[in-house]
Amino acid sequence: MRENDADLKSSTFDVGTACADCPAFELNLCHALAQAAKQGPPMTLRPSEHTVAARRLICRARDVLEVVPIICQGWAASAVTLPDGRRQILSFLLPGDVVSTALIFDPVSQCSVEAITEVRYRAFKRTEFKAALHTHPSLFDKFSRVWVDEKASANQLAIDLGRRTADERIARLIFNLSNKLAQRSLLRDWTMDFPLRQHQIADATGLTVVHVGTVLSGFRRAGLLDINDRSLTISDPAGLRRVANM
Amino acid sequence: MRENDADLKSSTFDVGTACADCPAFELNLCHALAQAAKQGPPMTLRPSEHTVAARRLICRARDVLEVVPIICQGWAASAVTLPDGRRQILSFLLPGDVVSTALIFDPVSQCSVEAITEVRYRAFKRTEFKAALHTHPSLFDKFSRVWVDEKASANQLAIDLGRRTADERIARLIFNLSNKLAQRSLLRDWTMDFPLRQHQIADATGLTVVHVGTVLSGFRRAGLLDINDRSLTISDPAGLRRVANM
């Protein structure tokens, strides 16, 4: 698959160099777009490229976006915030992830998206993307798979928040992230980059920062994992999996 | 809109008599299908009809369904259950609701669906439905709107479960249901049919049955609402809205 990248870059549809270098290229919608452009009728779909610094917003809830962003590099989080400041992170976005498939059909964003690290992303014109969906069946297939996955994670999130203990929620969050990173070859010997702050873990798991801290130091003391210098190692995968109830 | 129903019933695509009588007909995917069949290229799409008794399953998680069910009458709940019995209800399904849009693309069900009252539903062949989506743009539009709504409620559920108190969750559940029923003209003077058992409210809000009971009797004592004989009246809409933080 990788040997085609050069062709893809120079085809009528320019995925751009960066996207093909992205670790998640094969599972990326960008890739699907490129494939579709090669195999189906040609299309000119030139996404704009953007870079945002850590802690900056990519979009806020209720913004009208005429564009569908796909993450190419870095970590981001999509979240909802209540008027009184309570916040719930709905998902962490890694390279290859679409911010939300809903954006392809509805320009108003349901949630705000914040860069955790520095983030590079491509923005595809919504109308063009939508049109391409109709003309390129393989793209549509890929897209519907992404959509189904998105729904599955939303369901998982609901049962995690509604019915699981703090320990389970945090252990599962770490496993889910490690799985996503593994798919992208960003996990080696159970070690991964881990740019999350405790308050972000709290917002993702529906807990308070303090409690996240105590649970994590519990895990550390139990020899399940180790976090330092923005890097996380799962020292006892079996043990952590037991805690996570996976 | 209603005066077309007769035509619709007798067009090449037979929605059937029952569906057109459904209180949710205008916002129904069945209706969109009927419209599409009339206006676009003709299609033959004959859903099968089913009736299931209260407390029976319509499908269980991981079932392979070659069919997309749309509720025509009654209440149902879609839920996920953990091996140890913990359960989370993801949504209540009312007439006009598709069980899950994901079923159109992926035959394996992500959750189990249980009838709360007796339920009548129509099952459309997945492949036929999917094909119709491509040939009938208006159907696709309607469908994508349903998808976006589905995503929005999933997001709402996440923040409710993650960040709201028991009082808020229950009050909001009642408001959300009353809104859905109002759309279907099934709400009069803040009174509605309410077939839910406390344990179902508990599973929907991530609480225990006992706590749901105490919160509800709190609401009752505060004069916010009144439940008896499977019927619920919101006596103090403003007060309940304040509790719900809407």
Place this chain on the structure above:
DNA sequence: CGTGAGCTTGACTTGTTTCAACCAACGTGG
């Protein structure tokens, strides 16, 4: 050198769960 963001830890409070007993309504079968 001060300031602020992030992490850790401890003491205390609170919301929710757990356990338990009890009651009412209902269906079923003797």
Place this chain on the structure above:
DNA sequence: CCACGTTGGTTGAAACAAGTCAAGCTCACG
């Protein structure tokens, strides 16, 4: 017709998980 189990609801007491408040620490940054 009554005896019986089942399901659903109510209430109270005790236990517990997680939240709140607070202090002290490190570290990066201007």
